[in-house]
Amino acid sequence: MKGTILTIAEHRQNSLREVTFELLALAHELGKAQGLESVCLLLEGEEQSLEGELKGWCERVLVLKAKGLEVFNQEIWQAVILKVMGDRRPFMVLFSHTPWGMDLAPSLSVSSGYPLATDCVSVVIRDGTPLATRQIYGGKLFAEVSLRPSGTYLISLRPGSMRVENPFGLVTQIESLMGIEIPQKTKKVFKEFVDTGAGEIDISQAPFLISIGRGIGEREKLEEIKELAERMGALISCSRPIVDKNWLPKYHQVGTSGKTVKPKVYMALGISGAFQHVAGIKGSPTVIAVNKDKKAPIFRVAQYGVVEDLFKIVGALKETLGG
Amino acid sequence: MDVVVCLRRVPFTQEVDLEIDKGQRQILAENLAFVLNDWDNYALEEAISLKERTKGTVTAITVGTEEDEEVLRRALAMGADTAIRIDSEGLTLDPRNIARLLARVIRGLRFHLILTGAQSDDLNEGCVGAMLAEELGLPHASVVNKIELGEDVLEIKVELEGGIEEISTIKLPCLLTIQTGINEPRYVSVMGIRKAAKKELKVVTIEELSLDKEALVPDVYVERLFYPPETGGAEILEGDPHIVAEKILRILRERGVIS
Numbered sequence: 194m195k196g197t198i199l200t201i202a203e204h205r206q207n208s209l210r211e212v213t214f215e216l217l218a219l220a221h222e223l224g225k226a227q228g229l230e231s232v233c234l235l236l237e238g239e240e241q242s243l244e245g246e247l248k249g250w251c252e253r254v255l256v257l258k259a260k261g262l263e264v265f266n267q268e269i270w271q272a273v274i275l276k277v278m279g280d281r282r283p284f285m286v287l288f289s290h291t292p293w294g295m296d297l298a299p300s301l302s303v304s305s306g307y308p309l310a311t312d313c314v315s316v317v318i319r320d321g322t323p324l325a326t327r328q329i330y331g332g333k334l335f336a337e338v339s340l341r342p343s344g345t346y347l348i349s350l351r352p353g354s355m356r357v358e359n360p361f362g363l364v365t366q367i368e369s370l371m372g373i374e375i376p377q378k379t380k381k382v383f384k385e386f387v388d389t390g391a392g393e394i395d396i397s398q399a400p401f402l403i404s405i406g407r408g409i410g411e412r413e414k415l416e417e418i419k420e421l422a423e424r425m426g427a428l429i430s431c432s433r434p435i436v437d438k439n440w441l442p443k444y445h446q447v448g449t450s451g452k453t454v455k456p457k458v459y460m461a462l463g464i465s466g467a468f469q470h471v472a473g474i475k476g477s478p479t480v481i482a483v484n485k486d487k488k489a490p491i492f493r494v495a496q497y498g499v500v501e502d503l504f505k506i507v508g509a510l511k512e513t514l515g516g
Numbered sequence: 517m518d519v520v521v522c523l524r525r526v527p528f529t530q531e532v533d534l535e536i537d538k539g540q541r542q543i544l545a546e547n548l549a550f551v552l553n554d555w556d557n558y559a560l561e562e563a564i565s566l567k568e569r570t571k572g573t574v575t576a577i578t579v580g581t582e583e584d585e586e587v588l589r590r591a592l593a594m595g596a597d598t599a600i601r602i603d604s605e606g607l608t609l610d611p612r613n614i615a616r617l618l619a620r621v622i623r624g625l626r627f628h629l630i631l632t633g634a635q636s637d638d639l640n641e642g643c644v645g646a647m648l649a650e651e652l653g654l655p656h657a658s659v660v661n662k663i664e665l666g667e668d669v670l671e672i673k674v675e676l677e678g679g680i681e682e683i684s685t686i687k688l689p690c691l692l693t694i695q696t697g698i699n700e701p702r703y704v705s706v707m708g709i710r711k712a713a714k715k716e717l718k719v720v721t722i723e724e725l726s727l728d729k730e731a732l733v734p735d736v737y738v739e740r741l742f743y744p745p746e747t748g749g750a751e752i753l754e755g756d757p758h759i760v761a762e763k764i765l766r767i768l769r770e771r772g773v774i775s
């Protein structure tokens with residue numbers, strides 16, 4: 194039997210998450226090189242039919258359709274994946290490093306006994322075992338990691354690590370999974386989704402954003418930035434710590450758990466450039482970053498960089514603008 | 517409610533040039549400052565405030581060296597009742613083994629809830645919490661940004677992507693990994709930490725946990741560390757702040773966002 198790479202599909206509110214296609218891109222790349230079959234496992238509700246969207250992306254979709262699978266539940270997912278892993282013995286299982294994936298993959302690793310590397314940005318296979326690259330210390334260093342020898346390896350991938358465009362033109366077989374018991378009573382029970390995104394301003398449509406991070410240091414300093422933004426006709430956005438501290442409301446936050454923005458210019462002041470932040474500014478053609486730390490990862494995604502105390506630059510900008 | 521909170525001390529790496537040691541598998545940590553992992557600070561505050569609301573207890577645990585006790589002292593100063601350090605005895609432990617050690621100790625404690633940070637700032641693995649829960653056979657949820665108390669359940673919010681949150685209930689006992697912003701961690705004074713130095717801090721060795729050091733084979737092994745590959749990167753605008761300001765304004769005008 195051909196070895197397989199099993200990808201766990203993630204979906205929410207009746208659509209597949211973008212990261213699922215990234216996982217399939219990785220599975221395709223590794224599968225081609227190693228002669229492994231790319232198989233996607235899709236757990237969905239009775240009324241759903243997301244498998245259609247997966248056509249061309251992998252060689253096989255295993256679909257389990259049942260009541261209670263509309264929304265991710267780690268206890269159910271774990272039980273089903275354990276069963277599928279036991280039956281099919283995949284060489285590798287790919288998860289997304291998202292809040293749901295962070296809940297699922299680690300506990301599955303413990304219950305299955307298979308080793309897991311989390312938050313990987315790339316994976317290669319060398320001498321029959323995976324070697325993964327991870328970013329550590331806020332992206333200041335990379336680490337190459339290997340896994341304890343095992344029949345099955347578990348990998349979770351950081352969203353945004355793989356480029357996805359079009360399907361790979363694969364002939365996709367859809368296979369329904371039968372005879373899998375779904376736990377009926379779970380200890381965690383889903384109630385509802387809520388959207389926290391809306392607010393007084395909409396940064397996602399702004400052409401010019403001045404974005405502040407933990408580097409502004411104190412709440413009082415916000416005023417200086419506000420003045421500058423007003424003077425320049427920019428809206429203020431921010432990184433997560435600013436919202437965590439309640440210095441600005443949530444609808445100012447850029448990033449995976451905040452908003453995706455696409456201004457013509459994004460000026461990042463005192464933001465280090467964590468991947469969860471940078472994921473929100475992929476659509477901005479011009480990023481200007483001001484940071485005291487010349488090794489800050491934000492300089493790797495910015496077009497222009499200033500290695501300086503942000504307040505010196507803010508002061509100089511105000512003076513130059515005059516008035 | 518009796519809460520166990522797991523803490524980790526991490527190096528502060530902003531504005532420092534991280535150096536890789538000769539073995540290529542670790543950073544040179546001698547000259548770095550260390551702090552309590554940000555996510556854990558929120559988990560700790562949540563534990564303390566739950567204790568205050570319910571007249572319970574808080575036990576803070578870390579796996580590490582004597583120097584790592586700093587985060588436990590901080591926890592005691594914030595209001596934790598008990599602190600336990602599992603001595604890492606010079607071993608480099610991967611998340612799976614950290615979870616194993618924590619589970620051994622926590623199994624013997626009285627608790628209703630275990631809290632950890634959603635991830636640590638240094639290695640970003642984001643998996644010790646869920647691994648620990650599974651070791652203990654507990655239900656769990658990750659990246660939680662709100663907890664409300666019920667009878668024998670909690671109502672929680674799990675933070676998802678794009679501003680969407682999931683509201684769920686979860687039965688106690690359980691484990692939650694905490695997201696930043698869930699609360700406002702209280703200020704701890706140096707005096708407070710000094711006073712807490714008198715509180716008891718228990719140290720447990722791996723041997724006392726009836727675990728064999730040899731058996732702690734890592735699931736994940738760091739082969740080598742390396743610096744990020746040079747990419748095109750940013751064009752650095754040089755000069756004194758006024759010259760830089762002029763350059764920035766020119767770019768903004770070119771892009772048509774200011775007149």
Ligand SMILES: Cc1cc2nc3c(=O)[nH]c(=O)nc-3n(C[C@H](O)[C@H](O)[C@H](O)COP(=O)(O)OP(=O)(O)OC[C@H]3O[C@@H](n4cnc5c(N)ncnc54)[C@H](O)[C@@H]3O)c2cc1C
Pocket residue numbers: 292331405406407408409410431432433434435446447448449450451452462463464465466467468469470483484485486489501502503504530531634635659
């Ligand atoms: C599940 C999850 C979701 C997340 N979602 C998001 C999200 O949506 N958005 C988001 O932003 N983060 C998100 N994060 C958090 C993310 O991992 C980082 O912790 C966060 O982005 C860091 O914000 P920061 O860059 O402002 O702070 P830091 O990383 O602390 O960086 C501050 C920077 O300011 C610089 N600095 C300090 N003082 C000055 C000065 N005077 N002048 C110039 N520079 C200075 C420092 O050198 C440093 O680079 C998420 C994390 C998790 C686990």
